[in-house]
Amino acid sequence: MNPIRLAIVRQKYRPDGGAERFISRALEALKEQNLSLNVITREWQGEQNPDWNIFQCNPSKWGRISRERGFAKAARAIWQQEKFDLVQSHERIPGCDIYRAGDGVHRRWLLQRARILPVWRQKLLFNDRYHRYVMNAEKEMYSAPELKAVICNSEMIKQEIIEDFGVPESKIAVIYNAIDSQRFIPGNEQIRLQIRNQLGIRPDASCLIYVGSGFERKGLESAIRAVSKTSRYLFVIGKDKAEKHYKNLANQLGCHDRIHFLGVQNNVLPYYQAADGLILPTLYDPFPNVILEAMACGLPIITSNSCGGSEFIEQGKNGFICDALDINALTIAINELPEQAIDSHMGELARKRVINQNAGLLSQQLVELYQRLMSI
Structure with a gap:
């Protein structure tokens, strides 16, 4: 049986970042599975695992919107050319098969941030061009016909996505992050x-x-x-x-x-x-x-x-x-x-x-999701 060719999309891989640690732990947990692991990224910092295929694309950028739009276009071009079996994006890019909502819902974050701002800055916040771009990209991605599944790392985010975008609950999987409880142990x-x-x-x-x-x-x-x-x-x-x-x-x-x-x-x-x-x-x-x-x-x-x-x-x-x-x-x-x-x-x-939120559980949940999507 040919391995599932999985592509994971993350614009910037930084070893100390939360989303990046999820990716590294997920890929490490999945390495024993029948998967061909690929990463599409603008910039990869730190060591590269020889078992992973890295596709780097770094289009020119002139600001935050240009950066987001340029990477989205370049990443989509790579996955369309490579014809991966599944594309799991950690960025808000319409056309992916799976979206991991590790950054939550942008509008919800703005609502919380507005609580600490004066009224005049609240209005500017929601009219900001970059924030409007991100919210529109989210809306397009969740409504795209290619989207098969959404991975959330909490029930809170699952409910926000259902309420804000009308995504069916059946499309959403809550998969919590993994922790190495053999390394992270109480002190003395x-x-x-x-x-x-x-x-x-x-x-x-x-x-x-x-x-x-x-x-x-x-x-x-x-x-x-x-x-x-x-x-x-x-x-x-x-x-x-x-x-x-x-x-x-x-x-x-x-x-x-x-x-x-x-x-x-x-x-x-x-x-x-x-x-x-x-x-x-x-x-x-x-x-x-x-x-x-x-x-x-x-x-x-x-x-x-x-x-x-x-x-x-x-x-x-x-x-x-x-x-x-x-x-x-x-x-x-x-x-x-x-x-x-x-x-x-x-x-x-x-x-x-x-104690049970380990890499084995994460791997099991992800593989079950991928296998279910491949059988659709």
Whole structure:
């Protein structure tokens, strides 16, 4: 039997990106299956797996709309020429067989972002040419006759797609991301003390961790405001061009000595293992990988009800779900967390909840989907 020729489309492959980690884990999980794996991308950073066929296309661009439109046209030309059996796009490109909605629904993100903007900027946001282009591309893609299936990484996104685009529920598969729970494991007192010594934090301090680049969307301001009202410390892992603004905010709130900006880390694991909880009051996030990673490390979670990852949280048992902008609720949640995650009941329940979200399950669900689509 000839292998299924699967093409995965992602404009920019960056090893630390959430969607890219899904792709790498999915491809790794699928390598033992009867599949020929192909990737269509503008730019591939990091190592290339010799078992994958990489098709790079980097058309000229003169701005964001030109970049999106140019890549969509070039990628579509490649998959039409190669005649792949299935094309799974992680970009909003009409004509693909499968779309993975890893970025959620663009209009829903704009609605959440509008909550933190003055009225005059809200109007500009929805009239912005780029945002209108993305929303139109989404609409065209979901209505394209070629679309056979949509992969969502949360029930939240599934419901948004049904409500906004009228996609039949039968076309949508919810497949959660995978986590390597053999690598992401709870820490110990040695790691805890090592990181605290490294950062000049007292040994008995209780520390939360925030992981994510794009501080506005991921809710860093809310996290800092809530932490400022407690005695906890915060590790900030990630980058943002407006980092100075958040440092100034910590200064204004009088908690700058407890907020540690650590930048992008190639290996976040020691920081998870040294922390006592994850706080991610994101304005909008389909399902960030960091929630799985932190839970696998035995950390209770505080996140928002506009985050698909909240589907893994049992309120008050392995974490808390709050509105992203409700500082009072976030503060209460922080104070309800155990002072130390190691050996805590909440931490144990967090790890137990994600322990089966492994690469084998991801592979099984994807292969079943591909086989079903090939039989149509």
